[in-house]
Amino acid sequence: MIVVGGTYTEICFEPIWENIYGSGFRAVDLILQNSDFESVEFHTCGDEEIKAHLGYFQRLNPSLRNNITDISKSPEFHYDYPLRTPMIVPRSDLFSENKPELNVEGKNILFFGLLEASVSVKGSKVVYDPQSPANPISFSDTGSIADDLITIINIGEAKKLTGLLDLGDIVDYFFDSEKCSAIIIKMGAKGALLFQPAKKEPVRIPVFKTNSVWTIGSGDVFSAFFAMNWFKGRDIESSAILASKATALYCDSKDLSIVDRLKNFSFEKLVIDKVPNGQIYLAGPFFTFSERWLINEVWNTFKSIGLKVFSPFHDVGHGKAKDVVDKDLQGLDESEIVFAVIDGLDSGTLFEVGYAICQKKKVIAFVQKEGEESIKMLEGTHCIIERDFTTAIYKLYWELAKK
Secondary structure, three states: OEEEOOOEEEEEOOOOEEEEEHHHHHHHHHHHHHOOOOOEEEEEEEOHHHHHHHHHHHHHOOOEEEEEEEOOOOOEEEEOOOOOOOEEEOOHHHHOOOOOEEEEEEEEEEEEOOOOOEEEEEEEEEEEEOOOOOOOOOOHHHOOEEEEEEEEEEHHHHHHHHOOOOHHHHHHHHHHOOOOOEEEEEOHHHOEEEEOOOOOOOEEEOEEEOOOOOOOOHHHHHHHHHHHHHHOOOOHHHHHHHHHHHHHHHHHHOOOOOHHHHOOOOOEEEOOOOOOOOEEEEEOOOOOHHHHHHHHHHHHHHHHOOOEEEOHHHHHOOOOHHHHHHHHHHHHHOOOEEEEEOOOOOHHHHHHHHHHHHOOOEEEEEOOOOOOOOOHHHHHOOOEEEOOHHHHHHHHHHHHHHO
């Protein structure tokens, strides 16, 4: 099996994470831990630090063959938190000129788009994942050739790549212009859709409700686990469902050792047909810069995934009690669920939580620094208490989707 993809340093501010992975190397690590391929050939680019890391990894894994193209500086991906678009260092536009060219040929190829190189592949079976929200490139535009091509792409990348908005038109493009045997379109928290030319309706690939949610690298895991199984002869649909389960296990643990854990897989399946339309009430203090920054990040995150949110900070603002309280409570009355930032134990926020509980509304409480004694009443009234930001966002989405 051949993997083509990037090897990058990933740095996350919250929760703290600093590791060398990137789509290509993460896929290689996963494949080596979970399959019995006689050899894995890895084509990537790297500076001195990356080459040293991959050299050490190859010595630990004799079935791995690295083919590393030298570059002066490998990209680093800096995340404020996993749901935030990363800052790329150096800037991505600095890689647009004088890119090295990689030409790869083989039987089974997993091909991720690379920021720092121009790549073309020629293979019998190819899984292609463009891996570029800003500037995705179609398989054909890379000059690549495949006898049997499956493209895995998220909906945002698909719209950007095709210039189309209608899902049916997007699918037709990949079948007609790219000659795909199948296309898997990832729909974020809603799961994925598998399209095949012989079938009129797509197959819904579910997501699974995990205890924790770590999204950095989740798309890499899906594509790698899918490719690994499809290359071994498993059918497309069951490979996609297995890939979704593998992704759930990874998101819950950050652990790439997956196959043995699949035997005892127990996460609840979620099939979400459409973006939930119930309103969220965003409760939390907004008196200091750090408080306003966090409330704004939560608000932006909800908006970016198509959710409706009422925020006292954004929709009412500061003011005297007689000017704001009735408006805040009206927004709370009209909302189906509450997302509350609890740190600081702000009296207004705690009042809003209690008010919501009396109305039988579900409350997602995001709290990091308060002890168990301080949040005893929240726990006792069945609030969903989360200390990880990304997990709290996902659990709210899943709760809202039930309604």
